Amino acid sequence: MRWFYSLLWWVSLPLVLLRLWWRGRKEPGYRQHIAERLGFYDGPAPVVDGRLVWLHAVSVGETRAAEPLIRELLDVFPDCALLLTHMTPTGRAAGRELYAKYGERLHQVYLPYDTGWMVKRFLRHFTPRLCILMETEVWPNLIAQCNAHQVPVALVNARLSERSLARAGRFGGLLQQAAQGIAFIAAQTEADAERLRKAGAASVEVTGNIKFDVCPTPAMLDAGAAMHTRFGSRRVLLCASTREGEETLILDALAEAPLGEALLVLVPRHPQRFDDVAREIEARGLTYRRRSSLGYEVPPDVQVVLGDSMGEMFAYYVAADLAFIGGSLLPLGGQNLIEACAVGTPVLIGEHTFNFAAVSNDAVTEGAAIRVQDATAMLQQAAALLADDDTRRAMGMRAREYALQHRGATARTVWLLAPLLG
Template sequence: MSNAMARLALMTYRGLGVCAYPLASFYLLWRTAKGKEDRKRKAERFGYAGAARPQGPLIWIHAASVGEMLSVIALVRELRRLDIAVLLTTGTVTSAQVAAERLGADVIHQYMPLDLKPAVGRFLDYWRPDVAVMAESEIWPTTMVELQARHIAQVRVNARMSDRSFGRWMRYQSMAELLFSKLSLVVAQSDIDGERYRDLGAWPVVVSGNLKGDAEPLPVNQAELTRYRQQIGSRKTWAAISTFDGEEKAAAMVHRALKAHNDQLTIIVPRHPERSDEIEAMLLEKDLKVARRSRGDAITPETDIFLGDTIGEMGLYLRLTDLAFAGRSLLTETGGQNPMEPASIGCAVLSGPHVENFRDAYQKLVRNGGARIVKDVEVLAKAVHYLLTNDIARLRMIDAGQATVQDMRGALSATLRALEPHVNPLAMKARLEPRAAAQ
């Protein structure tokens, strides 16, 4: 694709967005019916503000879903210590709920506007951010063009580039260079991610490590933790966390295979809790007794599966076990889930082979003995059985995992250093200007 063709393709994309704008309401209604949109705040997706813009400097941070949102919490807190207002946008209802629980009034939360020119233009005209900071990997062409038109610096933090995405962008390199060259700074998770962003036209690019390694400890309700620990008693536990379709069935197969050998409780925490009715029905068909967190069910000696179907309570579920399988990795080639959360809390970590989104973290954890990769359900069952019955091996994995995560810390400091040219002038301005609601 030539440069001229790339520009034409981008213009066409933006033009189609303008044409599609009147139909966007139907798209949002469909997502609302599936529980993926907040009906009361639908206007924010069209760029209409749901809060007043404060006076003074404002940094816009976008974190699409829960994982990205959790990775930027510590960064948001550091920026707030500089007295810079932060507008935090997310793309999902669950990430919005976690933002409210973890950051509250520290930030102004809005839903990300649809990548359509009228919505993005309205959003930027109202909020007038001084810097736009996007977490990880989302690319929204219209938003990038509109930010550049307003001379707003665009920064990518904790940036990653999966094998699949990199391959797609390389097939359309002129388009990639047209978009990625609009970025003012890329702070990449790993050397591989950094090289890929450079190859696609981004500059400058620095490598910080993964912000998830510096994430704050997952919170937990101590009273609930104590209550469930008492109910579980001396039973062995293992957890399948952040699971995707099919992985809950795999966890049930593992439980059934081991039930005759171990008096274990299996904890299943689906990545999307709205699937929990379907998951429970599947488990009941297999004659497994299920307790659901959302119903407040007690865990009895007869309970086979504790279904963690709530949002924002991963800290509870991980503290009920010391062996965790991280999902989105066994039966789906979509890149894995964050292993640093369970490792840092004190869990031996198991994962399927599809971990490209966290390749660097898994390489270090596996090399140091804090995580193991399993190729299929049969090997997962063998690994769970071995670690549940071998305390020494499990404790060694836990120690190795916690030490590895500790060694991986430092990404937050590196990211803040990289952001200094964009942030320091705003911090000075914030100190000089009193802030009050402007609109």
Template sequence: MWLYRVLFVIFSPFVLWKIRQFKTHYSSYRAKEALGFWPKVEADLWIHCASVGEVLAVRPLVDVWREKFPEKRLLMTTMTPTGAEQVAKSFPFAEHRYLPMDWRCAVKRALKQLRCSHLMIVETELWPNLLQLAKRQGIQIDIVNARLSERSFRRYQKIPIVSKPLLALPDCFLAHAQADAERFSALGAKKVKVVGNIKFDLAVPERVRQDNWRQSLGNRFVWIGASTHQGEDDSVLRAHKVLRQTYPDALLILVPRHPERFDAVAALAVQASFDVLRRSQTSPADWSQASVVIGDSMGELMHYYQASDVAFVGGSLIERGGHNPIEPALLGKTIIVGPHTFNFLDITEQLIHANGALRCQNDAALTQCIVELAADSTRRSQLGRSALQFAQKNQGAVARVCSEIDFR
């Protein structure tokens, strides 16, 4: 692990800067916990989720665990304040801590305050000091919803002196798909099982159906740029400008992936001469005069998807690797992705093959696609039905996870 420690020391100034940034923007952020100063905590299960997406993904699994063990105590850790806010909303019964930065002294300090025998990490947050010290403390470690892109696999392959002992630490990897499982095994993981993606088991919250934002928007065409990154917002706004030449009442809901970009993206939309409103300041009933709504609220992505006719899933027009298309699929929405979806390659390719999503190779293709879909409600319905059928066919991962994991 010496190489990792050297790299972490090099990047430590950035980590400390990020902690300070959180402290500046979120008054509720408990920065001391990120340095390992935890209050004492006892739990039967510890679940680590990096941020909001992972917290939402693990809800079906926590529901099953709580049903089986209603008396047991749950600890949840996140790395971001927005993740912490989502834990408070989704799991008010759980204790929350911020995961300490992966300095050995910080992790050791935090673990001294913890009594727990089982750590479940959602997706692939592999922090060497955390894994090593938790293992030394006798904690069972399971990686749930484990995924590893071909790009990440090649990076790990280049440093086997680090990756091999790291991948050998968890007791079990419960992988999305066979390709992920093979990559983990090739890197030295001891036990790997293919169970599917627990996000397919996510139930559409009843509140989303009851609120029914789509109904308050009337018959206008509505589309969403979901979880966009810097470099994509301009492309989405340009496509929307062309769309409004034919459909002047069309509405774009633009939802940046990271909260710190809300202001900048709103300013970008204003500069592009759109009538811009922000979700944090208005309700859907007040969006009639808007041409662009900035989705600057947390935990409402399913509401935004439900309100839309077409969903562009961001992180895919640039080489970010794309985000998970399962949520719009569960709502039966027409899905568009860009050319870069290596983070969720198997799911996205299967969804496209099932006629449940469309891939656009560049900005021009995105513009053409959105204009064509606005004109063809029949095709939108067909794509949406196929997406929903694909999502429903792939459900059942939570049950498979529970059958593989020993909940002590």
């Protein structure tokens, strides 16, 4: 089965590279470092006393979520360096911004495509002592090559939905074989652990969700406070990490469920869509400003601020009075609501949160979040909460308490990873 999987990779590789070049029209980063995606690298990664830890964080979300793990690994193992791999230019840019402080102890490259030959070149070039995959990144050839080169593989902050488990079953023994090649899995919840065992994983421990250990820096808190000052005295609804199609629903619903004097801040998840969303706002005749061109204060006639900046999500949450978490109005699986809760911002979510089912359901149960049926219901609920300071503040306090109660996953994970480093 893995032989057939590898053949499909080689057959589709020209189309994969063509798509890469096509995506580079809007996001030039996709046209950079293409050789790395094929397993060719210019220089070696930093190695301290010969020990290199390799951590794969596919895109922005995983790169940001890995921050407490990276910090803890480099603190606990001062004789190690870290190689951070990505698959998207936005993930790589986020890593460059977040981890520049580690200097030569941290190096970034793209992970090669999952063919045995390319992964083998990668492993021979960097010779890592340990491979750490984040959340759902199970690649059959990567794991097989790591096993062949005696590089132990760990899957951390792991999650697996029922939908993904059913999908894995359709691939015969391919993913089961890959799961059996993982030396250690740190699962977010007991339900995730049970599904991972059904998928074929052997060594699974429940450590909790590392994302609860992500904390805003003082600089980001200051940036959020400054942003709040620019918004003036108006209440602010943040629609964070919205996905394609959701902005249309929200902007259309705004006519049926207006926010009154409140300001709507709309932050698309993918930067290549900033201009498309700007055109949608203009098409509805709404007065708006871009985050990148905000003056000292948002004029009172502005109805929408388009968040066209990267790496500022904590600042947006600090500046907002209420946050809707995108990816949940349409069947896209939702996005992470933990960052909003961590700074005490109450949360609204849609019906579709299957990728973050546990944290979403727990947040609703704890009174930190409210689930809404559609965009109109979301704006109606937002208007009610923005007009009720006491209820909203109490909800924000519960959000903060919920985030604090679930910290500690990073320390548990690193303690269990230690034996794999030898």
